[in-house]
Amino acid sequence: MMRSILAAALAAGFTLATVPASAQQFPSRPVTVVVPFAAGGPTDTVARSVAAGMEKALGQSVIVENKPGAGGTLGADNVAKAAPDGYRVLVWHIGMSTSPALYRRLSFDPLKDFEYVGLINDVPMTLLVRPSHPSKNLAELVTWAKANTDKATLANAGLGAASHLCGLMFQQAIGTQLVTVPYKGTAPALADLMGNQVDVLCDQTTNTTPQIKGGRVRALALTAPSRLASLPDVPTAAEAGLKGFELGIWHGMYAPKGTPKPVLDKLVSAMQAALASPEVKNRFAELGSVIYPVAQQTPEALQKHLKAEIDKWGPVIRKAGVYAD
Structure with a gap:
């Protein structure tokens, strides 16, 4: 029994010894x-x-x-x-x-x-349109996009950005290709949307909530299974008539x-x-x-x-x- 206890103690000591002192002291800076x-x-x-x-x-x-x-x-x-x-x-x-x-x-x-x-x-996404856009709801936007494929502009924050991925899903969901306009980040894309320079943008609520509440953009749909307490007036995409368009x-x-x-x-x-x-x-x-x-x-x-x-x-x-x- 004593030999077993000693062996266990030595094994434990060996395990501790194999862990660098820097790891044991983390973080020291x-x-x-x-x-x-x-x-x-x-x-x-x-x-x-x-x-x-x-x-x-x-x-x-x-x-x-x-x-x-x-x-x-x-x-x-x-x-x-x-x-x-x-x-x-x-x-x-x-x-x-x-x-x-x-x-x-x-x-x-x-x-x-x-x-x-x-x-x-x-984080769910919000599908936004410029303040002066004629579409007042998602169904109207889909109709407008299908009728204006040569000039309907969809902004994103660059290849691989969340807004880019959401835009891909939206186009696939409605079966229509829009004119994509890539930016070097969300800030300039959102600025041009607020300035009526582009038509549509899909971006995260962490970035769009203040602009939606401030009335600087119009939110037509949310890519979540249920509405958000922070944006109670924004319907989900399913509620707005586009089922399966969910993205977090x-x-x-x-x-x-x-x-x-x-x-x-x-x-x-x-x-x-x-x-x-x-x-x-x-x-x-x-x-x-x-x-x-x-x-x-x-x-x-x-x-x-x-x-x-x-x-x-x-x-x-x-x-x-x-x-x-």
Whole structure:
């Protein structure tokens, strides 16, 4: 019995010894959250809210760094190639699952080059038209779009952006191709919509809610199964007559492959603590964003969800024939 106890103690000591001291002491300096888009966009809003909550749990500053470019893949590649020590993580949306189909020469593998922290939130999209648009509801917009395919303009924030994906789904749902107008981000696309320079834009509620409430754009439909308390007057697409047009833009947190499990566990715990905080809950509720249940705020849930989303979006994107080198 004594030999067994001694052997167990030695084994436990060996296990601890194999964990680097830096991992045991994590974090001993600020943690950086990389957002692969410009500041002020919907993903940036999500990341900054979560980062502020994580600071309390980690006892260290959590800095948000914006690294826009190439539809989000530039920032993702930066984190994939970072030191696997937990001090550099990524917050990215559904683009992590669409990038394999959109980019022929992707510099990272979403399923092999990252450790998973967990799912954060799901954000529905709003289908918007310019303030002076003649369509007052979704049925009128579909009729108008079919009659004006040569001049009906559909804005998006660039290849792979949430607005781009939503636009693809909308065109497939109504069986009509519109004139797409890509921008270098959501802000300029939304600005031109408000200025009556383009006709239609589909974007996340985290970005559009203030403009809808302020009357600067007209919302015709929501890509969610039910209405939002923050936008009670905006019908779902199904209510407006377009069944099956549902899309949620989910966000997840990732760390470089090889990040030690003790470090990853602390990141998971800190993210979950942030999402449980009243400040983050209230902020997300104001913007129509739904926080995932705790059971899905885990590495295993994110990995499973990412794989399913890659399988889902691949055929949609290939059918649309869009890609980038």
